[in-house]
Amino acid sequence: MKTRLAIAVIVAATLLWPYAAGAQTDRPLVYAQNVPVTAMDTAGTTIGTVYPAGYEAMFLIYDNLVAFNDKMELVPQLATEWTVSQDGRTWTFRLRRNVTFHDGTPFNADAAIFHLQRQIDPQTNRANRPLWDPLGGAGTVRKIDDFTIAITTEKPYGPLLNTLAHGSGGVVSPTAVRRLGEGFARAPVGTGPYAFERLETGTELVLRRNDAYWGGRPAYSRVVMRHVPDPTTRIALLQSGQVDVINLIPPENVAQLQGHPNIDVITRPALRTFGFAFNLNRRQFQDVRVRQAFNYAVNRGPVIKAIFKDFATPIDSPISPNAVGYVPVGTYPYDVDRARTLLGEAGWRPGPDGVLRKDGQAFEITLLTPIGLLPKDIEVTQAFQNFLRVIGVRATINRVEPAAFWDFLRVPPDRLQWDMVLFGFNPSNGDGGYHLTSLFESNPTRTGPPKVWNFTWYSNPRVDQLLGQADATVDAARRRQLLGEVARIVWNDAPYVWLYAENVIVAKRKEVKNVEVLPVIFTILRNARP
Amino acid sequence: MRRRLRRLLRVPAMAGGAALVAVYLTAGLLAPWLVPYDPDEQDLMAALQPPSRAHWLGTDDLGRDLASRVIAAARVDLAVVVVGILLAVVIAAPVGLLAGFVGGRTDRVLMTVSDAALTFPSLVLAVVLVSLFGAGLRSVIVAVALTAAPALARLIRSLVLQTAHLEYVDAARALGAGPGRLIARHVVPNIAGRVIVYTTLMGSYAMLTVTALGFLGLGVQPPAAEWGNMLATTRTYLATAPWLLAAPGAAIIGFIFGLNLLGDALRDLFDPKLLWRP
Numbered sequence: 001m002k003t004r005l006a007i008a009v010i011v012a013a014t015l016l017w018p019y020a021a022g023a024q025t026d027r028p029l030v031y032a033q034n035v036p037v038t039a040m041d042t043a044g045t046t047i048g049t050v051y052p053a054g055y056e057a058m059f060l061i062y063d064n065l066v067a068f069n070d071k072m073e074l075v076p077q078l079a080t081e082w083t084v085s086q087d088g089r090t091w092t093f094r095l096r097r098n099v100t101f102h103d104g105t106p107f108n109a110d111a112a113i114f115h116l117q118r119q120i121d122p123q124t125n126r127a128n129r130p131l132w133d134p135l136g137g138a139g140t141v142r143k144i145d146d147f148t149i150a151i152t153t154e155k156p157y158g159p160l161l162n163t164l165a166h167g168s169g170g171v172v173s174p175t176a177v178r179r180l181g182e183g184f185a186r187a188p189v190g191t192g193p194y195a196f197e198r199l200e201t202g203t204e205l206v207l208r209r210n211d212a213y214w215g216g217r218p219a220y221s222r223v224v225m226r227h228v229p230d231p232t233t234r235i236a237l238l239q240s241g242q243v244d245v246i247n248l249i250p251p252e253n254v255a256q257l258q259g260h261p262n263i264d265v266i267t268r269p270a271l272r273t274f275g276f277a278f279n280l281n282r283r284q285f286q287d288v289r290v291r292q293a294f295n296y297a298v299n300r301g302p303v304i305k306a307i308f309k310d311f312a313t314p315i316d317s318p319i320s321p322n323a324v325g326y327v328p329v330g331t332y333p334y335d336v337d338r339a340r341t342l343l344g345e346a347g348w349r350p351g352p353d354g355v356l357r358k359d360g361q362a363f364e365i366t367l368l369t370p371i372g373l374l375p376k377d378i379e380v381t382q383a384f385q386n387f388l389r390v391i392g393v394r395a396t397i398n399r400v401e402p403a404a405f406w407d408f409l410r411v412p413p414d415r416l417q418w419d420m421v422l423f424g425f426n427p428s429n430g431d432g433g434y435h436l437t438s439l440f441e442s443n444p445t446r447t448g449p450p451k452v453w454n455f456t457w458y459s460n461p462r463v464d465q466l467l468g469q470a471d472a473t474v475d476a477a478r479r480r481q482l483l484g485e486v487a488r489i490v491w492n493d494a495p496y497v498w499l500y501a502e503n504v505i506v507a508k509r510k511e512v513k514n515v516e517v518l519p520v521i522f523t524i525l526r527n528a529r530p
Numbered sequence: 531m532r533r534r535l536r537r538l539l540r541v542p543a544m545a546g547g548a549a550l551v552a553v554y555l556t557a558g559l560l561a562p563w564l565v566p567y568d569p570d571e572q573d574l575m576a577a578l579q580p581p582s583r584a585h586w587l588g589t590d591d592l593g594r595d596l597a598s599r600v601i602a603a604a605r606v607d608l609a610v611v612v613v614g615i616l617l618a619v620v621i622a623a624p625v626g627l628l629a630g631f632v633g634g635r636t637d638r639v640l641m642t643v644s645d646a647a648l649t650f651p652s653l654v655l656a657v658v659l660v661s662l663f664g665a666g667l668r669s670v671i672v673a674v675a676l677t678a679a680p681a682l683a684r685l686i687r688s689l690v691l692q693t694a695h696l697e698y699v700d701a702a703r704a705l706g707a708g709p710g711r712l713i714a715r716h717v718v719p720n721i722a723g724r725v726i727v728y729t730t731l732m733g734s735y736a737m738l739t740v741t742a743l744g745f746l747g748l749g750v751q752p753p754a755a756e757w758g759n760m761l762a763t764t765r766t767y768l769a770t771a772p773w774l775l776a777a778p779g780a781a782i783i784g785f786i787f788g789l790n791l792l793g794d795a796l797r798d799l800f801d802p803k804l805l806w807r808p
Contacts, residue, residue, distance in 0.1 A: 231766050250766040252578075252591070302574035306593060371747050378763060382592055382753045386572045397751055399665075 028206075028222035029512065029528055031056075032234045034248040034372070035402065036227035037205040040196070041185035042170045043118055044127020052247075052521050055167030055428065057205055057225055059524050062170025062190030065093060065112065066161050070516040070524070072322075072430045074161050078107065078171055078191065088156030088474035095147040099214045101173035102195040109143040114174040116141045116151065130437045130452055131163040131429060134471055155472040158479050159324065162429035167522070193218040193526045203227055219529035229372065235507075238263060244512045247523055248375065249505040251309035262510050266517045267311060270504045271320040271435075272426035274374065275496035276367070276384060277456045279420065281413045284363065291494035293342035295332035297391045298384065304500055307379050311503040317487045318436065320501040322519050325432035325470070327484035329491045332498065339391050348392070356392040364394045368418035373402035375502050381422055384497070395420075409455040413446050416455070424502070425453060428520045433470050433483050440490050441467055458495040544798075547791020554785050557601050558608035567595035569602035570753050578771050588773045591764060599755040600777045606756050607785075610667065611736045614674025615729050621679040623725075626686025627713055631694055641687065644680035652677040656739050660748040670749045674736045685728055689721040723799075731793035734786040741782050757782050 037053045040061060065079040079093040099107040118124045120135045135141075137154040144150055153160065163169060176189035188196050193215065194207035204226040209218045226243065228234045234246040235253055239260060249257065249265070257265050276294075278285040285291060300314040313321070316328040348356040348363055356363040365388075369381040378399055385395045398418065400408060408417060427435035438452040442459040450457070463486050470482035491498070506517045516524040557564060566586075573593035581588040587596035629640040647655065656673040663669035693699065699716050707715070743749040744758020752759060757778040764774035 232768060252767055252770050256769045299574075306574040306577035307591065378752060379591055383572060383574065385753060386570070386592075397753070399747060399751065401747075 026221050027530070028224050029220040029245070029525060030224045030226060030243040031245040031523070031525060032226050032228040032237055032243040032247075034227075034229060034231070034234070036202045037199065037225055038201060039185035040188040040199075040205075042115075042168045042172055043125035044168075051426075052428075052523075053225065053227070056522050056524070057207070058167050058170045058188070058190075059192070059522060060194040060207055060223060060526050061188050061192045061196055062172065063099075063192050064165050064169040064171065065095075066164045066169075068165050068430065068518060068520075070518055072519055074165055078112070079164075082161075084474070088158075089154075090150055090152045091160060092144070092148065092150045095149065096214065097147055099191050100212060101176070101189050101191050102210060103173050103176050103189045105173045105175040105189075107171070107191055108146050109149050110146075111174050112149050112171060113141050113143055114177075115171045116149075118172070118177065119168060125168075128166065128168045130434055130441075131166055131168065135160070135163070156474045157471060158474045158476075159429060159431040159433060159471075162324070162431045162434070166429040194220075194223050197222070218526070223525060231372075238507055238509065241509065245506065245508040245515055245523065245525065245528075247504075247506050249507055250376070251307075251311040251505065254309065254311065254505060257507050264508055264510055266506045266508065266515065267503045268517050268519050269313060269320070269322055270426070270502050270521055271323050271428075271430065271519045272424045272521060273315050273318065273320050273435075273501045274380075274422065274424040274499045275318075276420045276499070277423050277496050278494075279416050279418060280456050280458055280495060281416060282365075282419055284358075284365075285419070287346045288493060289342040289346040290348070291497075292332070292492075293339040293346070293391065294388070294393075294497045295494055296335045296339040296342070298332075298387045298497055298499070299334035300500060301334070303380065303383050307376050307383065308500070308502070311505060312375075312500040313503075314500050315498055318439070318490050318496070318498065319427070319432040319483075319487060320435075320519075322501075323427055323432035323435060324430055325436075325480050325483035327480060327487065329484065329488040336390060343391065350392050354392055355394050362394065363392065364396070365419035366417075367395050367397050368405075368408055368421040369397065369399050370402045370405035370422075371399050373405055374422060374424050377422055380499070384422075409453070410449040412448055413457045420497075421455075423453075423455075423496075426521050428522070430520060432487075433467070433479070436463075436483060436486050436490065437467050437471070440486070440495070456495040458490075458493070460489060460493060463489055541795070543791050544795035547788050547793075547795055550784060550788025551792050554604055554608060554788065557604045559605075561601050561605035565595075565598035565601050567598045569594060569598040569755050571595075578767070578774075580771070581773055587777045588771070590760075590774055591767065591771075596774065596777050599760060600757070600781050603755040603757045603760060603778065604781065604785075606667070606750055606754060607737065607740055607758075610670050610674060610740050610750075611733055614671045614736055614740070615678060615733055617671065617675035618678035618682055618732070619725070619729060621675060622682035622686055625679075625683040627690055627717070629683070630687040630690025631709060631713060631717070637687070641684070644683045647676070647680040648684075652735070653739060653742055656743055657746065657748060660743055665748045665751060667750050670740055670743050673743065674739055677739060678732050678736060682725075682728065682732070686721065686725060689724060690717055693717050693720050727793060727796045727799075730789065730796055734789045734793070737782065737785055737789070 033053045035050045035053045037057045038050045039054060040057050063078045066074050067077040069075050078096050080096050082091060082093045084091050095109060095112060101107060119132050134157040135153055139153040141151050170190055173189035177184050180187055186199055193210055193213045195210045197206040197208040199205050204224055207223040209221050231250050237243040238246045254265055257263050278291055304310060304312045316331050317326060319326050343356060347358045351357040367381050367385060369377045371378055381397055385397060388395045425435055425439055439454055440458050440463055442464050443450045443454050466482050466486045470479050473479040504517055504521050506523050508515045511530055513529050514527040576589055577591055577593040579585055579589040585595050590596050625640050629637040655677050659673040659676055660669045663672060694717060699712060702712055702716050741758030744756045745762040749758055750756040760778040761775055767774045
């Protein structure tokens with residue numbers, strides 16, 4: 001009898017042992033993402049980085065000089081302290097000592113300068129140009145001693161620290177970049193808490209613990225970032241405990257997850273604002289009254305309530321209330337009569353079928369939307385189509401695969417295949433000036449694709465001028481005033497039907513602590529621990 | 531014939547199949563008059579209501595009446611299936627007749643082509659075709675037709691081979707009938723019944739293709755109601771509003787069930803082997 005009991009105890013202990021002993025260190029942290037990680041180079045190379053997955057991986061692999069905490073405050077990372085000169089043009093950074101890259105290369109002033117110059121030079125970095133261009137031109141980056149550098153910009157550049165804290169500000173190993181060239185994007189080397197192990201494109205990225213991390217030993221032996229496009233599957237995986245963290249949760253599933261005993265839901269108001277962009281090259285949209293009429297035709301309240309379950313906020317500026325430089329600039333209340341009047345003034349009269357006509361042409365347009373890339377994209381598009389139907393505009397929906405979506409936007413103006421498109425921009429450095437510049441600064445040429453995301457081909461010299469001034473202003477109050485002016489002009493010019501700012505909704509298992517969700521949509525796992 | 535039909539309809543399963551298909555066809559044909567609400571009319575404030583008196587299948591995520599959408603979708607889905615299968619017959623009949631009747635090299639070439647098409651799983655082929663032509667109603671019809679046609683062509687060919695050498699056909703040939711007359715007067719009438727049975731059974735596969743394409747976002751584009759895309763756009767509501775998925779799901783199942791019952795019945799009706807059974 002005793003023997004039998006002893007055997008039973010031993011068997012039970014053997015079976016349970018892995019849970020008791022292994023739970024601490026050897027379990028990987030698994031994060032299911034809506035889009036796959038494809039490339040992890042901070043400088044955009046020919047392989048595009050898929051947003052936000054790519055940057056979420058980069059925030060684990062690399063350290064930045066300066067970083068955001070989850071309140072979007074700027075805190076030291078590889079730079080321990082910094083000062084800015086009186087004229088606002090020269091920034092001096094003291095660098096952290098005793099840091100090495102995953103490949104053994106020491107981090108020092110040379111490495112920091114290599115990284116900065118690589119980001120600034122448009123030849124080596126094609127992405128995020130509005131962030132890095134202000135550091136270029138006559139600007140310089142120089143070494144003061146082995147652990148001090150100075151960045152001097154041509155004109156004062158207010159959001160410089162925001163640029164350094166942006167996902168593209170991750171410091172890369174100069175040795176690895178030189179050795180791997182373009183291949184670096186698929187075998188990145190940084191100084192961050194987790195190092196690259198392997199990438200199965202489209203499926204998963206595996207990172208391993210950087211035991212030598214300067215900030216202390218990271219909690220997990222591995223971090224797995226898995227691509228799970230279907231939200232229902234992500235939720236099921238989380239509920240069954242097969243993954244620890246999931247992103248992009250449909251609002252209608254929040255209540256269900258909140259009721260789960262082992263799951264936490266994290267929601268944050270986000271910086272990404274959404275709208276339907278007009279293709280301003282189309283003749284019918286060149287009349288501002290038409291664009292304003294469309295804005296009056298949308299009833300945002302019910303959209304936010306029914307589709308987003310109130311996990312979104314109607315916007316009163318092109319930029320989010322949480323972005324740097326935000327001031328409220330106006331509203332377009334739901335007013336169908338006003339919309340009809342404005343359209344009437346613009347020469348559009350209802351035909352016998354209720355569809356508006358002008359010069360014998362019916363008001364028929366196409367709405368482009370991706371499926372499953374933006375939160376509730378297809379639902380919002382259908383709601384919008386219905387609002388347009390009410391004012392006599394016949395819209396057909398053209399929905400495209402997420403991967404193909406961007407190619408519909410990044411083309412020269414004569415090759416745009418849509419009349420309106422659902423779009424959301426996230427100023428991933430937290431700065432409203434970056435948001436406004438990316439979307440509304442005139443493109444330098446009409447022969448190529450838009451410089452950033454001005455695919456409406458909006459162009460207003462006054463806006464360009466104010467944006468230039470704002471970029472060169474370090475004083476926060478003055479800058480806010482300038483950006484507010486830009487926001488007001490753009491709001492009234494209405495190159496978009498302004499809609500809402502979303503909430504980021506992320507969920508995690510209760511046992512995982514310190515998952516940070518930034519209002520810039522990124523889920524940061526570098527401090528996560530059991 | 532009529533007696534046999536009456537006898538078959540007395541078998542409950544077959545009568546049930548026929549009745550079910552009749553219900554779907556009626557719903558499809560009369561959809562615009564049957565729907566209680568405009569299927570595209572949104573009322574965002576009344577979104578996601580469970581089944582009730584006013585909305586007897588509830589409302590969807592945009593506040594549209596689900597019953598109206600399921601009925602409106604019947605029209606779209608059935609139209610695609612019917613037109614798609616008819617188009618398949620139009621493509622397959624000449625190929626099958628030619629291959630079976632002429633034989634030789636013509637036969638080999640045509641059948642190699644149809645075999646090549648058959649090597650693709652039909653859904654894969656459909657996805658490829660729709661990607662080529664772009665999503666939408668027309669592409670789905672073409673995809674249904676082209677995925678159904680190869681098998682149908684093979685069937686027609688084999689029926690022609692069986693029929694073309696029967697004695698009465700030889701007799702007609704000996705009397706000097708040309709190939710056109712032989713096909714039209716002797717071959718086609720003899721194989722038509724079995725082709726009809728087969729195309730009926732094909733309808734259920736076609737419906738699966740249509741709704742699968744809709745589910746994948748390659749079919750009829752929203753806001754048009756279609757069972758497959760209704761399932762796709764509401765599947766995140768499985769836990770919170772299951773009626774959104776139940777309604778189109780049940781509609782698909784019911785149609786396929788009915789069509790299979792009917793197809794079996796028709797097979798029994800036309801099958802010559804069953805001709806002498808009591």
